[in-house]
Structures are given as C-alpha cells and as structure tokens.
Amino acid sequence: MRTHKCGELNTKHLGEEVSLCGWVHRRRDHGGVIFIDLRDRTGLTQVVFDPDSPDTFAIAESVRSEYVLRVEGVVRPRPEGTINKNMETGEIEVLVKQVEVLNESETPPFPLESEIDVNEETRLRYRYIDLRRADMQKKMRVRRDVTRHLRHFLDEHEFYEIETPYLTKATPEGARDYIVPSRTHENAFFALPQSPQLYKQLLMISGMDRYYQVVRCFRDEDLRADRQPEFTQLDIETSFMNEDQIMELMEEMIRGLFAEILDVKLDDKFPVMTYQEAMNRYGSDRPDLRIPLELVDIADEMMEVDFKVFSGPAKDPNGRVVAMRVPNGSEMSRKEIDDLTKYVSIYGAKGLAYIKVNDRDAGVEGLQSPIVKFAPDEVWEKVLTKTGAQTGDLIFFGADKTHVVNESMGALRVKLGIDRNLLEGKWKPLWVVDFPMFEWDDKSQRWNAIHHPFTAPSCTIEELEANPGAALSRAYDLVLNGLEVGGGSIRINRTTMQHKVFRILGIDEQEAREKFGFLLDALKYGCPPHGGVAFGLDRLVMLMTGATSIRDVIAFPKTQTAACPLIDAPAMVNDAQLRELGIRLRKKAVKEEPKNS
Template sequence: MRTHKCGELNKDNLGESIALCGWVHRRRDHGGVIFIDLRDRAGLVQVVFNPESTETFAIAESVRSEYVLRVEGVVRERLEGTVNANMATGEIEILVSHVEVLNESETPPFPIESDIEVNEEMRLRYRYIDLRKTSMLEKMKIRRDVTRNLRNFLDAQEFFEMETPILTKATPEGARDYIVPSRTHKHSFFALPQSPQLYKQLLMMAGMDRYYQVVRCFRDEDLRADRQPEFTQLDIETSFMNEDKIMAIMEDMMCNLFKDVLNVDLDKPFPRMTHAEAMSRFGSDKPDLRIPLELVDIADEMKDVEFKVFSGPANDPKGRVVALCIPDGAKLSRKDIDAYTKFVSIYGARGLAYIKVNDRNGGLEGLQSPIVKFAPAEVWEAVLEKTGAQTGDLIFFGADKTNIVNEAIGALRVKIGLDLGLLEGVWKPLWVVDFPMFEWDEKSQRWNAIHHPFTAPSCSEEELKADPGAALSRAYDLVLNGTEVGGGSIRINKTAMQSTVLDILGIGKKEANDKFGFLLEALKYGCPPHGGMAYGLDRLVMLMTGSSSIREVIAFPKTQSAACPLVDAPAVINEEQLKELHIRLHKPIVSEEA
C-alpha cells in the first residue's frame, strides 16, 4: 500500500513517485490550495492538493482530522520561505496525484496535539487515540529501544532468555497476590507471580548459569505514581558470581544503555553507600545525590535543653533530632514555611521548627525563630557550626521517632531541592549496600525480611540466630536520581541457612514445607552460589523519558484504583462461569426499603 513512511522522506527523495499511508494530522486551506500534514509512526510530511486535480481536490476538501488516507504523488522541494525547520521533512512536500480515503473518523474526544490538559481517565478510556500523540509515540519508541538494548547486551554476555510460569503458587513476598481459581482442581487456586524469584533460583540449581527474562509481574497493592498492579521487570540471575562481579556487569549494562539510547555517558564505577550512611545523611535508602542538602544529627546538642520537643527525642534511643540547612533559604516566606509544614505532616511529623539566619555573627539577635528562646546561645552556636549555616540561610528541624524524622525530613530535603532548583548534575546513579536482614514489626511482634526471605546474610548461621537485628544482608539496590530502579542480592544456597531465616521470620516447619518445600528440597542437590537482580523496566523508562508517572510509558496502564477504563475491567462474570470454578458469591443484603 505504501512505498515509504511519512517521516522518512527528505531531499534525497526529490523527484521520486511515492505512496504514503497515514492519519490527517492537520488540514489547511490556503487560497484554493489544500495542505495536509500526514502522520504515521515515523513522523509528519506535508502533502499538497492543487485545484487543477479536480477529483483529488474534492476528496481533500471533505477530509477531516484523523481520517486515514493513502496518497500517491511526487516529492518536490518546498518554495523558498516555506521551509519548516521544526519538521524532519520540513524541506520537502508531496504534490498529490491520487488520494484514497481508507477510513473516516469521528471528531476525537480530545485534540491529538494540544496544550489543553485532558483528564487522565479520559486519556486511558481512549488510550488508542492518546497513543497517537507525538510525545506518547516517542516514549513508546524509547521503551522499545531500552528493551532491545538490554536484550542485546545480555545476549552478548551469554545469558539465556528463558520464560517462567505465570500461573504459579502464592508466596509471601511483601504484597498481596492476585489469585486465579482453578476449574480442574476444585477449591484450589493459582497465583499470578509477584516476581519469578524462586523459578530463577531453580534455574541456577539446574545449571543454566546465566538467565534473564523481560517478564510481567503482578502485585495487588495500593498504587502510587510509580506503581502498577501489573508491571514489567527485567529479571536476571547468575551462578558463581559474588556481588562485586554482578554489580560490575550491571554497571556496564546501564552505561551501555544510556549511551546507546540517550547518548549520555555515566561515570563508572558507580559510587557505593551503606544503608546506614544513606539513612543518616539523607533519611532515605534511595537518596537523590543531585540534591546537595544533608540531614545533620544534633541530638547531642539538644539533650539538656528545656525544650521537650527536642530534648525528648534526643534522649530516646528510638528518637532522632536533625537539622536541614537550606542555603539562601531565609528568603522563604511564612506562606512557604507553612506549606512545607503541611507537607511533612503527610509523613507523621507534628510540626516543622525553623530558624532564619539573618546575621551569622549576630548571636541570638541574628536569628529569627519562635524556638530561639528555648535554648541558650551556645546551643544554637553549636548547631550553626555543625550545619555550616551562613547569613541568609534557613534551618529546618525534625524531632520525633527515628522513622518519622527520616521519612518527613528526608522527603522535605527532596521537595526543597526540586522547588528551589538546587540540582547538581543530570544523572546520579548509586549502589546502596549492607541493608539490614530484618526489621522488627512492633504491631505483629515479629521480624520481617527487608528484601525477601531468600537473601543471604553476610554473617554465619550462628551469628544470625544470636542477634537477627544486627545481621546485614548481601543485598544491593541501584538508585538513580532518588528512585530505586533495581534491586538484587546473593541468595541463600544451603538448606540449613534457608530454614534458619524462615524460622526467624516466624514461618514454622509445616508452613515452610507447604509454601517452599520444593525450594528446600532443591537446595539439597548441589545448589551453586548464585545471585541476581531485578529492574523495574517501567520505572527506568519513566526516568529516561522524564515522565512523571509509569502510566506514561505503559501502553495500556491501569488507573490508581487498579481499573482499566478502556475495556472496563475488572468486570462481573456470570453464574455459569462461577459454577464451573466452584465459587459462590456472598452478595450484600439489601433491605426491602432500600
């Protein structure tokens, strides 16, 4: 039907007779001559209809936006003064000799190219139209390029691309499973995989040595901008490699990716930071290193002050008191400070104390704040010295339980850095290492795994049993600009250690055998040392395209309520299907009056 794509043509094609197919992007009638910008996946080209060609001109007069056309014509150079430097094909145009309307179109529910903001649910309901936008098409192209590059790199490194089951068994991986009832096994259920974790470990036990997969994963959890109930993961596993070797290969892969797709050179090796240092300096295990602000501990300075808001957490082993110095922050208005106070309340902070440094050498008189009177001058001098504050700066304070301070002031650090344009550099990758193995859940009075139950500890089995809270894991996360794009670890490869970890997590022998019996059995048969990583492909593409949400880089995403407006899913199924699946619904009782 066509000889070329619209966006492929240039001056090298002058004089050629060509055929194109595409959508009417824009139609203009200039004094009897009709111009149409024809669009396909490759881009736009201007096609021209002269009134001398009566039949084709009449058709051109009838077409409207988003009609699908096939045109034949000759490539010619645009007249002087009409070249469009904003179009790749802007130096040429097509003089049409024949046109065919392949399909008409109703007026789209929203403009294809416009600055008008369209409700996201409307965009998702008509996603096939939304995807016609140039910006969306570019994001899909980058996603394709990213996936192709990663596959090519791993193929060259002798990784096997292998598929693992989608219908599997429910396992505790931190989120709720999507459950699929079995028709052939009465009262039994499959689960959709949260990740291929156990299968890829079994592949290492099978001697596959190096595996990867671009795989769909499913988690029934509350959604945020970077979460979806179904998402794409680049899953990787290797045998006979320690964490240093795995991280080195992953760095090569990321550098190759950014150079090939974005023409960006990432510096190697990526810096490494322990989990403890990241939490201390930035209040986050995924710090954005582009932002130069850091949290400074001032508990020692506040232990003896009369101000209980500070002295209480300063003397509490589970508390923390920090200062965050904002260069030139004294220019922030009371309205700005109130907005930041409201922001930290989202994370459980009960307020946001501050000091404006109007004159660094002016003692108490040089400080402006309601809290200055609650501590002697020498305390504030020590705080100014420790934070490096200068005239014109502002210091925010956080004082509460450690987790609240970290979350609230850590998030505040990022928000202020973005609001005030304090970013240094464009891309800042970072490895975060030495995570704790477990965290204590006060509510359930039990240990939870920081990563997953199959992560190897960096200590012996005896040391792990003696003090689970002190144990560090052999895990590593790759953070890019404050977003975790990948995480991995060396896995447990011995039955005794795996049983010990499950026992610490409160998973008894019967439950362990019911859920992981196949894994514990497999570990007995010569399991090699192994480890790997998983990358959130959607998140990675989101960052590389500068998008604000992973929904922008997924062709058919779900809404924040995990629904699909396009096909109206999830949907009710009929009684016959329910009976086949041995399912009876308990519908809510509705009163006669209602």
C-alpha cells in the first residue's frame, strides 16, 4: 500500500513518485491550497492538495483529524521561506495526485497535536489514542531498542534465552501472589510468578550455565509511580561466577546500553558502597549520588546536653541523631521550613529542628535558631566543624529511632536536592553491597529475609546460627539516580545452608518440604555455585526516557488501583464459570442501621 513511511522522505527523494499511508495529524486550508501533516510512527510529512485536481481536493476538504489516508504524489522541495527545520521532512512536501480515505474517525477524546495536559484516567481509557502521540511512540521505540540491545549483549556472551512457566506455585517473596484456580485439580490453585527465581536456579542445577529471560512478573501489592501489578524484568542467572564477576559483566552491559541508546558515557567503573555506609551517609540503601547533601552523625556531641529531644535518641542504642548541611539554605523562609517539617512528618518525624548560619566567623552569636540555647557553645562549634558549615548555610537535624531518622532525613535530602536544583551530573550509578541477611520484625517476633530466602550469606553456617542479626548477605543492588534498577545475589547451593536459613526464618521442616521440596531435592544433586540479577526493565526505560512513571513506558498499564480503564478489568465472572471452578463468592456482611426508638 505504501512505498515509503512518513518520516523517511528528504531531498534525496525529490521528483520521485511515492505512496504514503497514515493519520491526519493536522489540516490547514490556506484559501485555495490544503496542507495536511500526514503521520505514522516514523514522523510527519506535509502533503499538499491543489484545486487543479478537483477530485482529490474535494476529498481533502472533507477529511478531519485522525482520518486514515493513503496518498500518491510527487516529492518536491518546499517553497523558499516555508522550510520547517523542526521536522525531519521539513525541506520537502508531497504534491498529491491521488488520495484514498482508508477510514474515518470521530473527534478524538483529546488532541494529539498539542502539548495539552490530559487526565491520566482519560489517557488510559483511550490508550490506543494516547499511544499515537509522538512522545509515547518515542518511548515505545526506546523500549524496543533497550530490549533489543540487552538481548544482543547476552546472546553475544553465550546466555541462553529460556522461558519459564507462568502458572506456578505460591512462594513467599515479600508480596502477595495473584492466585489462579485450577478447573482440573479441585480446590487447588496456581500462582502467577513474582519472579522466575526458583526456576532459574533449577536451570543452573540442570547445567544450562547461563540463562536470561525478558519475563513478565506479577505482584499483588500496593502501587506507586514505579510499581505495577504486572511488570517486566530482565532476569539473568549464571553458574561458576562470583559476585564481583557478575557485577563487572552487568556494568559492561549497562555501559554499552547507555552508550548506544542515549550516547551517554557512564563511569568506566561503577562505585561500590556497603549498605551500612549508604544508610549512614544518606539514610537510604538506594542513594541518589547526584545530590551532594549528606547526613552527619552527631550523637556523641549530643549525649550530655539538656535538650532531651537530642540526648534521648543519642543515648538510645536504637536511636540516631544527625545533622545535614544545606549550602546557602539560610535564604529559606519560615514558611518553606514549615512545609518541610510537614513533609518529614509523613515519614514519622515529630519535628524538624534547624539552625541558620548567618555568620560562621561569629561562632554561636552568628547562629539563628530556637534550639541554640539548649546546648553549650562548644557543642554547636563541634557540630559546625563536623558538618563543614559556612556563612549562609542552614543545618537541619533529625533525632529519633534510627529507622525514622533514616527515612525522614533521607527523603528530605532528596527533596531538597531536587527542589533547590543541587544535582551534580546527570547519571550516577552505584553498586550497594553487604546487605544484612535478615531484619527483625517486632510485630511477628521473627526474622525476615532482606532479599529472599535463597540468598547466600557471606559467613559460615555456624556464624549464621550464632548471630543471625550480624550476618551479611552476598547480595548486590544496582542503583541509578536514587532508584534501584537491578538487584541480585549469589544463591545458596548447599542443602544444609538452605535448611538453616529456612529455620532462622521460622520455616520448619514440614513447611519447607511442602513449599520448597523440589528445590531441596535438586540441591542434593551437584548444584553448582551460581548467582544472578534481575533488572526492572520498565524502571530502566522510565529513567532513560525521562518519564516520571513506569506507566508512561508500558503500552497498556494498570492504574494506581491495579485496574485497567481500557478494558474495564478486573471484572466479575458469571456463576457458571465459578461453579466449574468450585468457587463460591462470599458477600460482605451489611451492618444493620439501629432502629429509632
């Protein structure tokens, strides 16, 4: 039907007869001559209708936005003064000889040719229209290019692409499973996989050596801008490589990806930071290194002050007191500081103390704050020196339980860095390593796995049993601009260690056999040392395209309530289907209104 695509034509095609197909992006009637910008996924071409061809001109008069056309004509240069340098095809136009309306269109629910802000619910309801927009087409093209590059790299490094099942078994991985009832196995259920974790470990035991998969995963969890109930990850596993070798290979892959897709040169060697250092300096295990602000521990300085807001957490083994210097922050108004105080309260902080450094050379006399009077001059002098404060700076303080301080001050650091335009550099990758194996849950009075229960510890089985809280894992996360884009670990490859980890997590022999018997059996048959990593493909593409939500880089995403407005899912199923599956729905109890006496 067509000889060329709309975005392909240029001055090399002058004089050629061409055939184009596409949508009417914009129509302009200039009193005797009609111009239409014809659009397909490659771009736009201006096509011209002359009244000297009355039949085609009459059709051009009748078409409207988003009509689908096929045109035949001759490529000619645009008249002098009408060249559009903002268009790839801006030096040429096509004088139409024949036109065919392939389909009409109703008025779209929102305009495609303008930058008007459209409600996201509307965009998702009419996603097939939204995806026609140039910005969305560009994002989908980048996604295609990213996936193609990653596949090519792994193919070149002798990885096998192997598919694993979507109908599998429920396993504890930190989020709820999506459950699928089985018609042929009464009262039994499949689960959609949160990841192919156990299958890829079985592939290593099978001798596949190097595996990867661009795979769909499912998690029934609360959603955020960078989360979806179904998402895509690049899943990788390899045998006979340690964590340093895996990280080095993945660095090479990511560097090549950014060089090819964005023409960006990342660091020749990504920095590596321990989990503990990241938490100490940034309050987060996924710090954005573009932001120069850091947390400085001042518990020692505050231990004996009369100000119990500071001295209490300083003396508490589970408490933390930190200071964070904001360069030129003294210019902030009281309203701005009040707004920031309200912001950190979201993360459990009870307040946000501060000091404005109006004159560093004047010592305490040069400080402005209601808290200065609560500590001796020498304490504040130590704090100023420790934070490196200068005239015009502002110092924020956090004092509370360690997790509250980390979460609130870590979030404040990011907000200040972005709002005050403090970012240094555009891309800052980082490996975070030496995560704790477990974290203690006070509510359930048990240990939980930080990553998953198949991650290998970096200590012996005896050391693990003696002090689970001190054990570190052989896990590694790749962080880019404050977002975790990939995470992995060396796996447990011995049955004795796997049993020990299960027991520490409160999984007894019977439960372990019931849920993971196939893995425990497989580990007995010569399981090689192995490890892997999974990259969040949606999140990676989101970063690379500058999108603010992964919904903008997924063709048909769900809303933040895990619904699809386009096809109106999830939806009820009929009684016959439920009976066939042996399922009966329970109706919610309705509270009776109290009767008036």
